[in-house]
Amino acid sequence: MEMMSGAAMVVRTLKDIGVKHVFGYPGGAVLDIYDALYAQEDVEHILVRHEQAAAHMADGYARSTGKTGTVLVTSGPGATNTLTGIATAFMDSIPMVVLSGQVPSKHIGEDAFQETDMVGCSRPIVKHSFLVKRAVDIPEAIAKAYYIANTGRPGPVVVDLPKDIVNVLEEHPYQFPDDVTMRSYNPTLKGHSRQIKKAVKTLLEAKRPIIYVGGGAITSEASELVTEIAEKLNAPVTSTLMGLGAFSSVHEQFVGMLGMHGRLEANKAMHNADCILALGARFDDRVTNNVDKFCPYASIIHVDIDPASISKIIGAHVPVVGSVDEVAKQLLKEMGKIDAKAQTAKLADWWEQVNQWRSRKCLDYKKDKNLIKPQEVIESLYKHTNGDAYISSDVGQHQMFAALYYPFAKPRRWINSGGLGTMGFGLPAAMGVQMAHPEAVSAVVTGDGSIQMNIQELATCMQYNLPIKIISLNNRALGMVRQWQDMNYKGRHSSSYMDAMPDFVKLAEAYGHIGIKVTKPEELDAAMAKCFAAKDRLVFMDIEIDQNEHVYPMQIKFGAMDDMRLSKTERT
Amino acid sequence: MRRIISVLMENAPGSLSRIVGVFSQRGYNVDSLCVAPTDDKSLSRLTIVTHGDDKVIEQITKQVNKLIDVLKVTDLSDGHHVERELMLVKVATRSDLVRAEVKRNVDIFRAQIVDVDANNYTIQVTGTSDKLDAFAHTMSQSTEIIEASRTGVCGLARGEKALRP
Numbered sequence: 001m002e003m004m005s006g007a008a009m010v011v012r013t014l015k016d017i018g019v020k021h022v023f024g025y026p027g028g029a030v031l032d033i034y035d036a037l038y039a040q041e042d043v044e045h046i047l048v049r050h051e052q053a054a055a056h057m058a059d060g061y062a063r064s065t066g067k068t069g070t071v072l073v074t075s076g077p078g079a080t081n082t083l084t085g086i087a088t089a090f091m092d093s094i095p096m097v098v099l100s101g102q103v104p105s106k107h108i109g110e111d112a113f114q115e116t117d118m119v120g121c122s123r124p125i126v127k128h129s130f131l132v133k134r135a136v137d138i139p140e141a142i143a144k145a146y147y148i149a150n151t152g153r154p155g156p157v158v159v160d161l162p163k164d165i166v167n168v169l170e171e172h173p174y175q176f177p178d179d180v181t182m183r184s185y186n187p188t189l190k191g192h193s194r195q196i197k198k199a200v201k202t203l204l205e206a207k208r209p210i211i212y213v214g215g216g217a218i219t220s221e222a223s224e225l226v227t228e229i230a231e232k233l234n235a236p237v238t239s240t241l242m243g244l245g246a247f248s249s250v251h252e253q254f255v256g257m258l259g260m261h262g263r264l265e266a267n268k269a270m271h272n273a274d275c276i277l278a279l280g281a282r283f284d285d286r287v288t289n290n291v292d293k294f295c296p297y298a299s300i301i302h303v304d305i306d307p308a309s310i311s312k313i314i315g316a317h318v319p320v321v322g323s324v325d326e327v328a329k330q331l332l333k334e335m336g337k338i339d340a341k342a343q344t345a346k347l348a349d350w351w352e353q354v355n356q357w358r359s360r361k362c363l364d365y366k367k368d369k370n371l372i373k374p375q376e377v378i379e380s381l382y383k384h385t386n387g388d389a390y391i392s393s394d395v396g397q398h399q400m401f402a403a404l405y406y407p408f409a410k411p412r413r414w415i416n417s418g419g420l421g422t423m424g425f426g427l428p429a430a431m432g433v434q435m436a437h438p439e440a441v442s443a444v445v446t447g448d449g450s451i452q453m454n455i456q457e458l459a460t461c462m463q464y465n466l467p468i469k470i471i472s473l474n475n476r477a478l479g480m481v482r483q484w485q486d487m488n489y490k491g492r493h494s495s496s497y498m499d500a501m502p503d504f505v506k507l508a509e510a511y512g513h514i515g516i517k518v519t520k521p522e523e524l525d526a527a528m529a530k531c532f533a534a535k536d537r538l539v540f541m542d543i544e545i546d547q548n549e550h551v552y553p554m555q556i557k558f559g560a561m562d563d564m565r566l567s568k569t570e571r572t
Numbered sequence: 573m574r575r576i577i578s579v580l581m582e583n584a585p586g587s588l589s590r591i592v593g594v595f596s597q598r599g600y601n602v603d604s605l606c607v608a609p610t611d612d613k614s615l616s617r618l619t620i621v622t623h624g625d626d627k628v629i630e631q632i633t634k635q636v637n638k639l640i641d642v643l644k645v646t647d648l649s650d651g652h653h654v655e656r657e658l659m660l661v662k663v664a665t666r667s668d669l670v671r672a673e674v675k676r677n678v679d680i681f682r683a684q685i686v687d688v689d690a691n692n693y694t695i696q697v698t699g700t701s702d703k704l705d706a707f708a709h710t711m712s713q714s715t716e717i718i719e720a721s722r723t724g725v726c727g728l729a730r731g732e733k734a735l736r737p
């Protein structure tokens with residue numbers, strides 16, 4: 001057996017698993033591991049400027065590829081700095097492995113320098129964690145961490161490594177485990193056949209069906225299967241914020257995103273449906289609005305790989321535990337051949353109704369001669385990227401404008417923190433995307449508030465030549481907070497506007513990038529063209545937009561799914 | 573409603589804190605908790621007494637089952653089962669009269685005196701939680717309870733049913 005140090009084992013295990021990129025930041029407890037990284041070329045380390053960004057980068061990398069993202073940080077502050085990133089990944093079921101240094105075993109519990117109980121701190125926001133006690137256990141712990149992170153319902157896994165076991169001066173036999181399966185962990189992939197039969201019967205009997213697609217359809221790479229089901233049934237399809245792109249947003253059966261800022265036709269169709277096929281979605285409160293008024297006419301078929309997600313919020317009539325792809329295959333098989341003509345005839349009235357809701361054109365907005373509207377920025381972004389970019393987003397109004405006005409035709413193109421809503425996610429996520437797809441266009445839609453939460457990563461972009469396109473919708477405000485204050489707090493803008501806004505153009509230039517300021521609607525198109533023409537440079541577009549624009553439609557609190565405001569003055 | 577959840581899990585560091593974490597993090601109640609390795613030392617068996625409506629109990633079992641270290645979860649109160657709890661209670665015995673009264677009640681409850689001191693008896697009593705409550709109440713009427721310690725409920729399903737890996 002090969003002999004090597006614990007630190008070398010860490011790196012070797014990563015290599016044997018096939019890890020190509022590690023996002024991290026060094027410190028005392030991981031110096032041995034960094035030394036081992038120095039000596040090889042199989043695993044590339046990307047040095048961030050803040051550990052939170054390392055986690056978001058690994059996350060963006062994972063979301064855009066389906067592969068597990070890897071983070072390496074030191075003990076104490078290094079480890080705690082990743083917590084927001086871990087929680088972000090946890091809420092959205094993103095596969096991630098976080099390797100954290102720990103103080104030497106004999107000092108654990110002594111409040112040693114840079115000691116924190118990382119396993120304890122992260123416990124509620126990880127899928128699982130390991131505190132490795134012996135060097136010889138390193139390969140198995142890390143291999144299991146990757147296995148757990150990216151099977152079943154994916155999620156982040158922490159591996160805490162005390163400094164003494166990675167000591168470069170002590171050698172141990174290295175063996176990569178042949179088997180990482182565990183008797184206590186067996187995710188169910190295939191749906192129960194009786195439930196499949198029931199689901200298909202319900203779907204075929206439905207006169208007003210709708211398919212409600214969530215992030216699970218992306219995780220399980222089920223886009224084609226979901227499309228096949230939708231086309232066979234001729235049913236309208238809606239998507240959660242997390243599911244955008246799983247079903248093409250330019251498909252004629254797509255009725256748009258649903259939920260708090262969903263499209264009118266999506267929420268109307270949900271509310272009036274007699275059958276809802278939920279595929280990898282979890283009836284989040286940002287979707288349902290008041291659960292007591294939720295979709296009163298619908299039989300609910302809920303497909304999810306996590307049994308705990310089923311009937312957690314809304315009781316399912318037909319619960320199906322399984323991965324979306326496997327269950328979709330089963331559903332298709334059970335459906336067999338459907339008489340397309342008869343199915344179309346059966347749903348004719350339903351489509352007429354849906355099209356009537358569509359004709360309200362809830363996303364229409366008025367352009368202005370002097371002020372740039374956020375919606376037109378996203379439309380311009382769509383045009384200049386041919387609708388084919390990876391779009392990461394931060395959190396706020398700009399995020400909703402991006403989700404609503406950039407139609408995603410493919411899965412894994414829309415990268416946003418849906419569950420935790422983490423400001424500061426966008427830029428590092430876009431960097432992770434760019435690392436994974438060096439040739440692709442990676443843009444981030446952000447706001448003047450969010451971008452300042454991880455702005456230091458502009459330096460990392462310079463170091464690694466990441467030509468991210470930053471589309472900052474600058475409204476001189478924490479816009480989403482301000483919108484809520486306008487609606488619910490009589491317009492009292494408590495701490496939601498920002499004084500002392502930096503000059504973002506100069507800031508970008510200070511980091512060695514290109515900055516472009518846009519203030520007039522007529523300049524937008526040319527500026528956008530200039531931005532995307534600079535292929536190998538990072539461009540920071542500081543776009544001054546109308547400060548008073550709200551995101552609509554918007555559900556009315558305590559109402560049903562389809563109780564919505566359509567503008568500042570109109571409601572359903 | 574009172575429920576008894578039985579959990580079979582890996583006897584690994586951190587497993588217990590993860591289970592307890594699920595309860596505190598999601599706002600579930602823990603009325604009692606009893607845990608020890610099983611005949612197979614690689615496994616631990618844990619019995620949690622909790623209360624909540626059917627929806628909450630369903631979530632508890634699902635969320636606990638989701639933990640990577642957990643092999644099996646069952647709601648014992650769903651079917652016929654045996655449940656037992658053990659209590660040690662130290663009571664003051666300052667006069668012959670009290671001593672006699674305590675002894676009489678120990679016999680009635682089929683408890684045992686396991687330690688005797690000049691001024692107190694330590695008594696062991698097993699049974700259902702209700703029986704232990706009743707015994708404690710009886711004791712407190714005849715004398716002073718100096719201290720008491722209860723194990724929390726442990727239980728098994730009756731008949732063929734078993735929680736095995």
Ligand SMILES: Cc1ncc(C[n+]2csc(CCOP(=O)(O)OP(=O)(O)O)c2C)c(N)n1
Binds near residue numbers: 395421422473
């Ligand atoms: C880390 C973090 N802190 C606070 C919030 C609450 N929050 C949600 S949106 C928002 C405003 C975002 O401002 P900006 O990035 O400028 O976007 P805008 O809404 O103006 O488009 C805030 C403060 C959050 N989501 N994340």
Ligand SMILES: [Mg+2]
Binds near residue numbers: 448449474477478479
């Ligand atoms: Mg803003």
